Amino acid sequence: MMCEWDTARFLIFSGNGEPLIYYSHITSILIFAGLLAFTFLRLKEWPKNSFRMIAVSYIIWLYCDLILWATESIDHVMFFWTLLDMIEPLIFVSAYVYFVQFSKGMLLSERTKWALFALLLPALIMGPLGLTVVGFDFTDCDRNAWEGVGAYYNYFVEALLLMLIIVKAAIQLFHTRDNHERAKLFMVSLGICLLFVGFLAANFLATFTGDYVTSQYGHVAVPIFAAFLAYITIKYESFEPRILLIDTLVVALFILLLSLLFVDNVNYQIYANIVAFVIMVPLGYTLVTGIRNEVRTRKKVQQLAGELEVVNQQQENLLHFISHEVKGYLTESQAGFAAIVEGDMGAVSDKVKEMSTSALANVRKGVRTVMEILDASNFRKGTVDYKKDRFDLKETVQSVIGHQQKYADSKGLKLEVSIGDGASMIEGDEEKVREHVIRNLIDNAIKYTPHGTVKVSLTDLPRQSFGKAGGKGIRFSVQDSGVGITDEDKKKLFTEGGHGKDSIKTNVHSTGYGLYIAKQIVEAHGGTIRAESDGAGRGSRFIVELPAST
Amino acid sequence: MPKSRKSVFVSCVLGAYLLAILFTFMRVYVYHAYPIYYSGDEMPNIREQLRTLTYWPRI
Numbered sequence: 001m002m003c004e005w006d007t008a009r010f011l012i013f014s015g016n017g018e019p020l021i022y023y024s025h026i027t028s029i030l031i032f033a034g035l036l037a038f039t040f041l042r043l044k045e046w047p048k049n050s051f052r053m054i055a056v057s058y059i060i061w062l063y064c065d066l067i068l069w070a071t072e073s074i075d076h077v078m079f080f081w082t083l084l085d086m087i088e089p090l091i092f093v094s095a096y097v098y099f100v101q102f103s104k105g106m107l108l109s110e111r112t113k114w115a116l117f118a119l120l121l122p123a124l125i126m127g128p129l130g131l132t133v134v135g136f137d138f139t140d141c142d143r144n145a146w147e148g149v150g151a152y153y154n155y156f157v158e159a160l161l162l163m164l165i166i167v168k169a170a171i172q173l174f175h176t177r178d179n180h181e182r183a184k185l186f187m188v189s190l191g192i193c194l195l196f197v198g199f200l201a202a203n204f205l206a207t208f209t210g211d212y213v214t215s216q217y218g219h220v221a222v223p224i225f226a227a228f229l230a231y232i233t234i235k236y237e238s239f240e241p242r243i244l245l246i247d248t249l250v251v252a253l254f255i256l257l258l259s260l261l262f263v264d265n266v267n268y269q270i271y272a273n274i275v276a277f278v279i280m281v282p283l284g285y286t287l288v289t290g291i292r293n294e295v296r297t298r299k300k301v302q303q304l305a306g307e308l309e310v311v312n313q314q315q316e317n318l319l320h321f322i323s324h325e326v327k328g329y330l331t332e333s334q335a336g337f338a339a340i341v342e343g344d345m346g347a348v349s350d351k352v353k354e355m356s357t358s359a360l361a362n363v364r365k366g367v368r369t370v371m372e373i374l375d376a377s378n379f380r381k382g383t384v385d386y387k388k389d390r391f392d393l394k395e396t397v398q399s400v401i402g403h404q405q406k407y408a409d410s411k412g413l414k415l416e417v418s419i420g421d422g423a424s425m426i427e428g429d430e431e432k433v434r435e436h437v438i439r440n441l442i443d444n445a446i447k448y449t450p451h452g453t454v455k456v457s458l459t460d461l462p463r464q465s466f467g468k469a470g471g472k473g474i475r476f477s478v479q480d481s482g483v484g485i486t487d488e489d490k491k492k493l494f495t496e497g498g499h500g501k502d503s504i505k506t507n508v509h510s511t512g513y514g515l516y517i518a519k520q521i522v523e524a525h526g527g528t529i530r531a532e533s534d535g536a537g538r539g540s541r542f543i544v545e546l547p548a549s550t
Numbered sequence: 551m552p553k554s555r556k557s558v559f560v561s562c563v564l565g566a567y568l569l570a571i572l573f574t575f576m577r578v579y580v581y582h583a584y585p586i587y588y589s590g591d592e593m594p595n596i597r598e599q600l601r602t603l604t605y606w607p608r609i
Contacts, residue, residue, distance in 0.1 A: 074586070075578050075579055075582070078578045078584050079574060079575060079578040079579065082574045082578070083571065083574065086567070086570055086571070086574075110555065110559075113559055114559070117559070117562065117563060117566075120563070120566070121566065124566050124567065124569075124570040125570070127570050127573075127574055128570055128573030128574045128576075128577055130577060130583065130584055131599055131600075133584075134584075134585070134593075134594060134599055135584050135585035135586060135587050135593070135594075136584060136585070136586045136587065137587055137593070138586050138587060138588050139587065139588065139589060139590055146587055146593050146594075148594075148596070148599045149596050149599055152596075
């Protein structure tokens with residue numbers, strides 16, 4: 001018999017096969033290869049080697065099948081057809097393993113693995129013996145092989161594994177009460193069943209009908225189901241499914257559009273468009289739905305953020321109002337108690353005087369606390385006015401030391417002061433620097449030091465060592481041997497309400513706004529503030545650097 | 551499954567496939583041990599297929 005067959009180049013390129021064959025096979029190979037690459041590059045620690053096994057074995061299968069369509073060599077037909085029939089059960093065994101691994105979330109037992117291997121063995125024995133592909137069919141010029149008992153065995157294995165999956169899935173679905181688990185199991189079982197059906201439709205039917213061309217549509221469906229499987233797996237294993245979906249869609253579009261360039265027959269272009277449509281509809285729909293949901297969620301988040309901002313503002317205003325009112329009452333009480341203590345109200349008994357002194361001290365603390373909250377609120381709103389006077393920081397420090405000395409003595413602490421002879425003039429708001437920076441830092445040092453020493457020092461920094469412009473600066477530092485600061489606490493030390501973890505144990509009245517305000521003021525003066533500590537219980541050092549006034 | 555047992559299993563599967571491919575290669579390319587049917591009547595049914603074993607080896 002004389003048949004006119006083209007000679008194949010690289011085994012797979014010839015005029016013997018229909019263009020649809022290249023379209024279905026190469027598209028499938030590329031999609032599977034893309035999925036495989038994705039699992040290796042993006043999901044390195046992914047434990048689903050069985051999914052990779054499906055992809056690898058299917059790619060080999062498709063390549064062998066492509067050779068069968070293209071080749072003119074009878075030997076090639078016999079060899080690659082046999083090879084194809086040996087790889088085919090491996091695809092299904094891998095799919096079964098994948099199902100078990102995914103649905104039960106466990107590896108297969110050793111016995112099951114060997115049982116599956118035993119299931120593969122007849123195909124591997126019958127192949128070389130010529131019982132899978134019995135002989136070459138030369139009754140026409142279609143380059144077909146006559147399949148034997150080995151090929152039927154493959155169908156038996158495929159049907160058996162499909163039945164096993166259906167039965168196992170049905171039993172598990174019946175016993176699973178958790179809706180999430182049920183959905184996961186259902187989707188994976190469905191995906192694998194579709195993969196089986198897609199493959200079987202492409203081969204099983206062709207074997208019996210002899211129409212191998214039309215059956216090739218089934219191969220295009222298989223990678224779609226595989227992509228669906230990968231998507232489900234990733235969805236239920238907390239990877240980012242949308243990224244995978246976009247990747248898949250873009251790659252699929254690229255391949256489909258590229259492959260259309262090589263389809264010259266109008267009828268095949270229609271087929272190709274149908275295939276493209278089938279791929280794009282589920283992927284596109286899922287993607288559009290996902291993006292729509294995301295946009296809806298984002299709008300909702302923005303709306304909630306707006307509402308939250310309004311509520312925050314209302315709370316801020318309320319806090320400001322309350323603080324302001326409380327401050328007014330406290331100030332009045334402070335004046336009243338001060339008048340009693342200082343004798344403006346005439347002679348009072350010692351008991352009343354003692355009580356008034358204690359009350360005055362408490363009211364002052366109250367005023368200070370309320371002032372801190374009010375100041376923090378003003379800093380946050382940016383409604384703080386600064387005076388711009390030239391003043392001597394040395395005098396400011398000394399005046400604060402004068403007041404704090406008594407406090408340190410009352411706690412039995414040694415207060416060491418070291419003030420250098422260098423420049424100490426700065427420009428800014430003296431009252432704010434004194435109260436919120438100098439007094440605050442010394443007060444904190446005494447407060448958080450149960451025993452030991454507090455060292456206060458003021459030195460001038462050498463010229464060209466301060467700031468970006470390299471001007472002259474002044475360094476004020478307070479070092480103590482107190483509770484210290486952990487690295488974790490350092491991060492929130494200068495934030496609003498940023499207490500140290502253990503500081504609250506030492507000072508229960510701390511508002512947590514003191515250092516936040518100090519930082520705002522120092523920075524408003526063009527300076528820096530930082531804290532150093534070797535850790536909890538090892539003391540701390542606060543350093544303020546301000547630009548000197550020339 | 552311990553790693554050593556796993557590698558035994560993987561080696562067995564790979565070995566079985568390699569042997570099967572090697573024998574198929576020899577049957578087809580070295581011995582050409584397969585029949586060519588020019589008519590549908592020649593094609594064997596399942597029972598007759600065992601006959602094809604006699605083609606191996608055919609030099």
